Amino acid sequence: MADLLPTEFDVVILGTGLQESIIAAACSRIGQRVLHIDRKTYYAGDWASFTFSGLLSWIEECKQESSSGEETGWQDQLQESEEVLLLCSRNKSVQNIEVLSYVSQDSDDDLEVGALEMKQAAAICKEGEETVPVVNEGEGCDIHHGPSDGDSTPTGQLENRASDTPPYDETVPAVPEEGNLDSTSSSALESDTVKETVQGSDLPPMQEVCIQEPKKVKITYSKIVKEGRRFNIDLVSKFLFSRGSLVDLLIKSNVSRYAEFKNVTRILTYQNGQVEQVPCSRADVFASKQLSVVEKRMLMKFLTFCMDYEQHPEEYLDFKDGKFSEFLKTKKLTASLHHFIQHSIAMVSDAASTIEGLKATQHFLNCLGRYGNTPFLFPLYGLGEIPQCFCRMCAVFGGTYCLRHSVECLVVDKESKRCKAVIDGRGQRISCENVIVEEGYLPQECCKHVQYQQISRAVLITDRSVLKAETDQQISILTVPPFEPGQPTVRVIELCSSTMTCMPGTYLVHLTCVSRRSAREDLAPVVSKLFVQDLKQENETTEGEEEEEKPHVLWALYFNMRDSSSVVKRAYADLPVNVYPCSGPDSALDCDHTVSEAKSIFEQLFPGEEFCPPAPNPEDIIYDGEGGPPRDAGFGSPATAEPSEEINAEISAGDQSTKEAETECSTKASQGEDDTPESSSPKQEENDPPDSVNDEQPEDSQ
């Protein structure tokens, strides 16, 4: 226990999810001493992004029964006037985990695999029992990995070694993990896959090897594992609206300098069994081949109206109290336009009111063109980057960080019902003024009256895009309305490898919906409509067929996640007054709810203080006191100093990176039709001097 934490903070924050991280940054920004703790080994909690092996570890971890830690002896540290509120030791926000693998399982060289995965792979093999060698996967041929930018030397080496492996591999039939799902669905699936396996085994494997001249590199399980570090798989799948509150906050606070984004390239829709691209920007509508010119006009006319619908009350007032879908019917739109607008642009359900629909459409349109042809941004390396960026900002302003650090209990003053301190897993008492706590840390007795919603999630690794395009580097969002009434609307987000979330040659597909049943039950119908889920990809014989086919699922993960976004603070029983619970991710596409909650908590804590004001440029920071930046944030603890040192390094190199961020911001902004305020402000000063020189020019020229 050499690395004890300081014993006094202003704010202690438990959990590094987005909401907690934003609050951490905001508090630190106004000079509060912040201790930010996460019991996990990684940042961002339920918002995290994982490499493939990281995800497998996470799956294991979620399945483990709670291991009750040893007593830490917090009793000694209490005074008489105090009582404790024991915190929940592990998060139960995720359930119904199911893993399905559809790729050949050549287990010889799982080089990137950690111990956990080995265990899991073994488990799968055991379950599969008769592993059938189905087909060779073309090991010998050239492996194209798209542009390898030289940053992948270790994986490159691994590949070379991989080509030394035997020419054919053994394939394991897809087997569902035995999670806590209900037995009927899983057994049904099992029999399905068994059938496939039998089909597969009909083919004489050795012949295949000789005949087939593989053109495309087949993705095998071991390949996914080997390239696992190229994956950044989000637990929560969201986009940022380019004029949404999160983007505004990132820009306003200068946290944006820590992240990079890509513009989402396509909005897709599923209609009449077909995936189609939705034209939504002016350029899209112009270029669209699927709309007739008259439809183009109708669409543009309607969208133009939505841009400032408030100005034209005569158009919608009569339908104000009705449903948006009914309102659309009165607008002389064709069925396909109606579908586009409701599901892909407004992205509202049939039940949404006219005003909701109009507002959503307007928001979508306002966001168009700021950074590109769609209204959405996606952070490179996954959404899990964003909470970390806020943590970094917090650390830059002196926040102290501790991962894999649990907190046992809150110390509450009996009389005032205020939390005075926390006691961590090492028995250290840390006093504080306020506690921000991720909702999942709260003890069960606090949450017994709380009603949670659930989010159904699926993560698929696929071999091609759901809609072929000129370039294979597309980031797409597809809204699939319910096939039957009562089913949820499913949001599908497909990420390409240039988002740095999956290995080249694969796509990472996230499905999200509000849960009705288990994730698998909710999402499987959509998955089966959009994707092929069998081992057939191994047996392809005709090449022409391949072009037409739907993408194959290589690997799939289903799980349900708790959605605590609608829980209000007073629903939690017996919380000390200065303890603020933070909700986890919600099912919405954007992060607006999280941002507004973070803001409201901050404002309760510090009324009148500015929420995340722009961080100054590093050169504008002066360090009063003994001179020199407080590298250790004033504390002698080496463990806690680590993150902030890293960020201080960033600061000294910050001059350049800030400029880059600025130029990036302004070039991006200049693509948009209108000027964004933030792009103009930093430029102003630079422009001034040359102008003034011009003024004086007439006197002395010629």
Place this chain on the structure above:
Amino acid sequence: MHGRIKVKSTEEQKEQKAKERAKKLQFYQATTAAISEKRKDHQFDQEVLELTGQILSVNPDYATYWNLRRQIFLHFEHEKEPEEVKSIHQKELFFLETCLRVNPKSYGTWHHRCWVMDHMQEPDWKRELELCNKFLEYDERNFHCWDYRRFVVQRSAVPVEEELAYTSRLISTNFSNYSSWHYRSTLLPIVHPDHKRQGRISEKILLKEYELVQNAFFTDPNDQSAWFYYRWLLGRADSLLKINCLYVNRDQRRILVCFSRPVNVLSKSSKLILFVDQKLILPEWRPVAGQKTYSCVWLCDLPECTLDNGSLHQDIKVVWDGDDDLQKECTIYKGKRESWCRDSATAEELFRCQMSVEKSTQLQSELESCKQLQELEPDNKWCLLTVILLMRALDPLGYENETLQYFKALKVADAMRTRYYNDLCSKFVIENCILKMEYAEVRVIDMSHKNLTRLCYLDQMVLVTHMNLSGNQLTCLPPSFLTMQCLEVLNADDNSIENVSGLSNLPQLEEVTLRNNCIQTPADLQPLASCLKLSFLDLKGNPVCNLPNIHSELTLLLPQVKEIILQ
């Protein structure tokens, strides 16, 4: 204890700014002074290059310094090794790029870049094209850059097809970019020429372009760039120079030649040659419209007896510039007063192109969809105007009434341009009148009660003898009226004519009625004095009639007129 933000007071900031300004000014003045000093002494060296560079990088519009730099470079070319000059040029290109970043619309900078590229050994044109791409990405309507792009394309012979593909790309990202559309309109006739019509594109491509541009204006009907491009697509071929008409009048011993475009017969470089019975005659040509040098219609008086040699027929031929295509012949028979040879406006496709079935079907469907768009956007002026243009391209006479209806709607939708639309409508109506006259094969043109606000195509009416302009809104009979050399009877009643300056030197004019117009003074009628055959003039209902002694004044002014009606 934490890092705090330095906050500067506004006073402090102001002071600092003022200081910086003063420092800059001082630097600027010192540098410019140093440069002019060196320039006086003709010191064209590296140092001047650096000094001017310092100034130009903040103010790239200082043209003198660009000139100075060019002088230095020329000087270097004599003095230094080619390798060294090359690297200096390279550096200059780099410097120019930084200047363009400061001001991408500086004439001097772009011009200097052209100069450097032209003076470079092994210029890298590919890089220049990429530079253009960059700058056009940044501002797609920067015409400086477009100009430079054309310069690069021309110098490095970039395939036209590639440039065409480039415009397609730009248009697909943002079609509100007339620069791209325009560039496209200059490239298409080169890549896909229509061999029959100069400056036009082949029909197959034309149909594709219609589709493309239609997508644009349906997407945003208020964007004018697409509509303008559409008008270009609907346009006619550049008219070739031709002799449209040759007219001979025996009584006046006069020859009249009409060209399709104004020409200057009197210029030294060209010649209009006249043969009568293969005998070369060198008459004195003059334009009908007074002292102008360029004119469509030229006339000459023949020497006496040229047309009266007693033979049964005489052949008259004019040749322009010795070109076979530019000649016209006609024969005048014994006993005939006049003779002519004329191309009809219909045959010449002056007002309308002959279209293949495919194209007219396409245009027909274009018209249908524009009408559909018009229903969706009833107030869109571009759409209304295009409907009119399409109807004219398809069948000007068949759609005449409908066209007028659309003009009415157009004037309501865009009241500010009423007069423009009136004039445009007049033009179309006159075209129709000419077509009707030609179909009827007469020399009488009836343009009465057509709401005409102006006259045009008068050079197409050289042979007209009777003209009815009554019941319009004309305010003058302009000088272009002079081309109506055969006009005998003119009815211009019920207009608002104040000015009859065009009614002069019309040798055949006998009868003019100008009832209910706005002629104010006898002097306004002065031009008529030169119409020697004029014998009847009706001025009833004009202000001039109310003047005292008007009758005698007019008799004095127009002695040749036998009958003047005032009341």
